[in-house]
Amino acid sequence: MAVLRDAARLGIMEPFARWKLRRDLVYTRSLRAKKLANGNGHTNGYANGHVNGNGNGHSNGHTNGAANGHSNGELDTSSQHVLERKEDRDMHRKVLRFAEQAWSVIYYVATWSFGMYVYLNLPATIYDRSPMWSSYPDIPIAGPVKFYYLLQTAFYLHQVLILNAEAKRKDHVQMMTHHVITIALIGASYYSNFTRVGCMLLFLMDWCDIWLPMAWFWMICRVAFRVVMGENAEDERSEDGSEDQTVAAKKDQ
16 A cells, blocks of 8 residues: 555656746746846936935945845845745645645545445445345355445554654544544444445545535645745835835935
């Protein structure tokens, strides 16, 4: 299970997410650099023209222009560097989250498909459950049922290990409780020979678990799109721009 998970994440999902987000981020940064350069050129040109127009002299205009350009350049470079580091951290976090949810979708689609095969071979159905208890407790366990139980148990045991091995999440206690209870229920149903009921429940719950990661998938894509498109960056630049204009006005005075 761990090999399949790492192969899907490291070989497919993380490279795809990193490539897509990196491409959008590079494009956004290039647009931001152009806007920033145009804004600085307009501000410095207006300030220098205003100083020279008041008759402060060639030397004063040259000094003020150099000072304004130097201070604005340092401020813009520093804020740009901080912003890019924040964007890189956000992108890395979104890539990991994207890959994690993608693995969940792949796993639940595969297990639900196999669960459909097991369900179709059960003597009972969702709407007719009385044959489920025929000849109980002497119910023979078929090979696909044993494999289905083994696969589900291995997955949730692996999830318990992952929760304790990786960085602690906000819902660590809730997820750990869910996995432990699920493992206990799977083991108890197999031991008490309630495998027909267990297979039907696992089949139904896997269908729901397909759509839950898909919902997270969609939300992560929207959040990541907003990050790489620089919506927060525009707010920070507007604040930086107002500070630059205030500094320039004080120097002109």
